[in-house]
Amino acid sequence: MESDKSTPENIAAARAALDGVSEVRSRIADRVASPWWYHAGLGLSVATVFASIDVGGSLVPSGVVAGGVLMPLALSWTVARSTGISVSQAVSTPSARGLNGAFLVLLILLGGLGLTLKMAAGLPGAMTAAGLAAAALTIWTTVRNDVALRRDLRSGA
Numbered sequence: 001m002e003s004d005k006s007t008p009e010n011i012a013a014a015r016a017a018l019d020g021v022s023e024v025r026s027r028i029a030d031r032v033a034s035p036w037w038y039h040a041g042l043g044l045s046v047a048t049v050f051a052s053i054d055v056g057g058s059l060v061p062s063g064v065v066a067g068g069v070l071m072p073l074a075l076s077w078t079v080a081r082s083t084g085i086s087v088s089q090a091v092s093t094p095s096a097r098g099l100n101g102a103f104l105v106l107l108i109l110l111g112g113l114g115l116t117l118k119m120a121a122g123l124p125g126a127m128t129a130a131g132l133a134a135a136a137l138t139i140w141t142t143v144r145n146d147v148a149l150r151r152d153l154r155s156g157a
Contacts (some may be wrong), residue, residue, distance in 0.1 A: 043135035045071035058127025095148035103141040
């Protein structure tokens with residue numbers, strides 16, 4: 001049978017080590033905020049997709065590719081290089097999962113509303129207006145993702 005090595009010195013050393021981990025987590029959490037241009041850029045990329053559908057013609061495919069693929073990839077790569085945190089890490093934290101699910105549902109609803117108003121009601125600019133709302137929603141969501149990531153880092157989740 002092993003002897004108990006829970007001496008006061010060992011307990012104090014273990015507590016100090018855990019305190020050190022908590023301090024490092026807190027310092028990392030303070031550094032992982034995405035720059036303002038990342039949030040604005042993602043909002044602009046979403047608005048570009050919506051507005052290109054509103055304009056129509058040959059701008060639809062290029063706007064969807066530019067706003068839905070190229071701009072987010074470039075922004076994600078740039079922010080990962082500048083902060084050391086990839087977007088996939090930021091949006092997969094426990095606190096961010098529900099937020100991002102709701103974001104996707106709202107984004108689909110905004111797109112559906114814009115298309116319905118454009119196609120069925122013939123309202124010009126409906127997709128652009130929906131795109132502006134989607135851009136604001138995107139910016140709000142990405143900022144909240146940063147807050148959730150910092151909270152989860154501090155808590156060790």
